[in-house]
Amino acid sequence: MRIPDFTLHQPLTAEEAVGLAKGSESFDFLSGGTDLLPNYKWGLGCRENVISLRHIPELSETPLGAGRTLWEIEHDSTLAEQFPALVAAASGVATPLIRRSATLGGNLFLDTRCWHFNQTADWRRAHGSCLKAEADQCRVLPDPGDICVATYSGDLAPVLLVHGATAFLAGPKGERAVPLADLWAPDGIRRFKDVAGGEFLVRLEMAPDARDWTVAYQKLRLRESFDFPEGGVAAGVRWQDGKAAEVRIATTAYASVPSLHPEIGEILVGGSLEENAIEKASKALQAEVRPMKNTSMSPAYRKKMARVLCRRALLGCRQG
């Protein structure tokens, strides 16, 4: 396997990065490279210019800077105290070695994945390739239109969604804030709603009340290291006087975007996470998720496990 040639740019400021992006027709941003470069090796979406964000100090200056590595997040005692579920989710990503390079920004902007896409060029040629690569035919659904159903499998997004995080992007139009919940579009190729070309993530900020939430994350995968999630559920509860004042449930690896499931949170509001309420909400989540046949485990199993993940995450949010 060889990474194809590209020109590597290493801007030192955000403005410089924006300028470089503006000036090139074909480029990718690079952070840790643990997602982008394996894809390049397989000839997936290779661009002529790669703009590294690693040397821009601004990206690593805040606790949730886009450039912070997952290893740093995993070992940040302040974050561990404030947002233990985030730290737990970060420490479950990939392998220790990968987490040394992998960043928060790269994790959120992780490309979607699919059996029919994440394969070598030889494999794709033999298979006829797919919508997200060289062909105009999806291999998962016979007729999905021009929407790609590749799976989003970043681990941090659901936890950050539950904490009500906001993304701060830099780009041609200057810096702007986007609530994380409004970032993604349900399309495995387009992926983002209205992130302009040349925009990148500088940092995240948690909602002002984020620390009032008790959050837990549950991840499904065959091996406890190395593997991407085959399903992930984050649950968060804002407790008030022994009652769940607000409840949020978010999923990853069940669709081409991470998503919040507001109606399912509603089921639990006002109670104190009684067993039967948890069961009801978990079943509702199982009914709601629609995993595709494009990862290692079967969609039926992943769907079934949504209930278990949800229940266990909610149990982790109980008080006392």
Next chain:
Amino acid sequence: MTLAFQGTVGGRHRLVDAMEKSTGRGMYVEDFVYPGMLHCRLVRADHPHADIDGVDFSKAEELDGFVAGLAPGEPGTGARFGVLPISEDESALPSPRSLYSGGIVAAVACEDEVTAREAAALVRVTYTLLDPVLRPKDALAETDCPLHEGTVEGTNIHKKVDQEFGDPDGAFERASSVAEGTFVFHGINHGFTEPIGCVAVPEANGRMTLVSATQVPHYLHRSLARVLDLPMHRVRIIKPLVGGGFGGKSDPFPHEMVAALLARKTGRPVKLIFDREEVFLNNHGRHPTDYKIRIAADEEGNLLGLDAFALIDGGAWGSFGVVTTYYNGVLSLGPYRLPAFKYSGRRVYTNKPASGAMRGHGSVNARFAFETCLDEIAEDLGRDPIDLRIQNALPANTTTLNHLRITSNGFVECLEKVRERSGWAEKHGKLPYGRGIGVGCGFYISGSALPIHRTRTPQSTVHLKIDLDGGITIHSMAADIGQGSDTMLTQCVSEAMGVSMDRCRVKARDTDTGPLDLGSYSSRVTFMAGNAALRAGEAALRKLQRACSRLTGLSAEEFERGEGEIYFHRSNPSVTVSFEDALTEALADRGALAVKGIYRAPKLGGSFKGSGAGLSPTYSYQAFVAEVEVDPETGFVRAQKIWAAHDCGRALNLTAVEGQIEGSVHMGMGQALTEEMKYQKGQLLNGSLLEYKIPTPIETPEIEAIVVESIDPEGPLGAKECGEGALAPVIPAIANAIHDAVGVRLREVPMTPERVLAAIEKAAKVQTHADS
């Protein structure tokens, strides 16, 4: 005071190539670079079954740095070869048909690797598509165009075995307890660390040298000479350090022929290193198999008979498949007494990457089925599974129904040790729901007694050259593939001669200098090459003893090895001669010592058809206990601890033996719980280390390796195999533990969470049904 030689055998020894490897100085095939070397890339088939109508290099030829292409039809590309002379059905390039998606169709050689990759992608192949045979059961049918010549009666059956001993029908009639089931096995790959690769170097004098990551330099030597149409002495094989094999480097392969043919065509060295996906496509891993089995026992729990049928998916080529087909039956004739046996095996060709030999070759799948059934019989008769096994254990020094000669046998000791160490009595059937403990056993050959080719040449020969520098050069072609055979040879020689291991250096990487050895397969190396090394060391010792005699005037045969590299006279222990003095005398007027030792297996076995299968000078035995935790809501199985007792005859190097046991447990766990080659319409879906799920250290349980030493009468210093047998018992031990934990029997591996959960849910349904 003269001490008798303490020996270099037993205890713990660092492998002799450990420093070379760990400092990065050792040479693996990737490290070989030659002036003017070209890089080869392969063009692989897009379809599972097709005629190749044309290969068009014209686009590739336009690239700067393109040097040559190789297409079907060119000289040598269609020459047949294969590891077994009875099924030489492979060829460098399709001849005439391409037999699996991802198989090699053509090749390019370019000035550098990047250009070669680009060039390969530009080669256009035109195909006429043929119907593929993908399911083994479809391969049983008659067909107009079998995948190979010489199949059974116009079908795609490659090998058919039907064997019967004793009175199996009677056994089942008399039985008080019968356990039966059909067990399903998916294909698995060896998952060795170092990808496959080779460098072919055309020599100035017209010879061809091939440096290859291989376990079987000799079989490669034969096949390459055949393909190049050269006498064997015009071909030289270099086996560098090899980063693991497990059977996945034990065939001569098409890509080795391709590299050599391109080297001949261009007159330049050609290097070819696989990507991981190509390793999976080359495969030759464990056969996907459907295994139907029945076992009968009387009311006391004595085994009465076995009846089994194996449908074995061979993929595109024969490889070791004939052996696999026999082993799936005959290796079930140990480690238990079995008075009746009936077995039918059908190995079929399908349009998928070939299956072949893999650690525990031929025994693993059948063993899982057998040991699961044994557990069911124990349950049915209300017996403890370990007691039942001890009751049925083969004794030492006996003969099995199919004439396997049993000598040393530490099986019962293995069972007793794991029972005691695991706390079996307090746990089996007594742990809370979700936790369980199970036992599984094994039995394996310690070197195939029959060489693959009919020949009177010994199976292993070791030469020693000992010169004035006092160093001992060990020449051999036993293939160290990471298992430590160079260290083992060193130990055997230094032990026999009474000298330190530091004096020895092993030269076992070059067929020009190393005497013939059949290579690393069938767990033969310690037993066979070890014996040859020991005999060579003893021959050297005799020369030194005679030198001692000349120096002292005392009788030669009474000189014994003493501690500190001296020889002392038994009747006059104060008379000692140092190794150096003895050597100087031995060399005087004669020059360097050149001695050798050989090993040839004794004549064994019966005279019925297939009687050679499973014959081995001795056998290894295993008993494992696994403790697991099962999450009944998700089906996840977590192995907590494995107690692994293995009878290796004698541990020449405890560290190496434990390493083999631990490695086998880990590899067996992979087949048991997570590993599976998945296909869609004949195309491999998960040819990467991300999607082919080898257990990580987190999944790997605590392993207590228990070494049992039965001291084999014919093994080198009592040793026998320890590299393969220890794999098979893991799978049934885990499955039986799952049953103990949650009450379900799994008959399909890997026992993924999905499969375990499905079994639990099915059992619950049956239960509710029964309750209502």
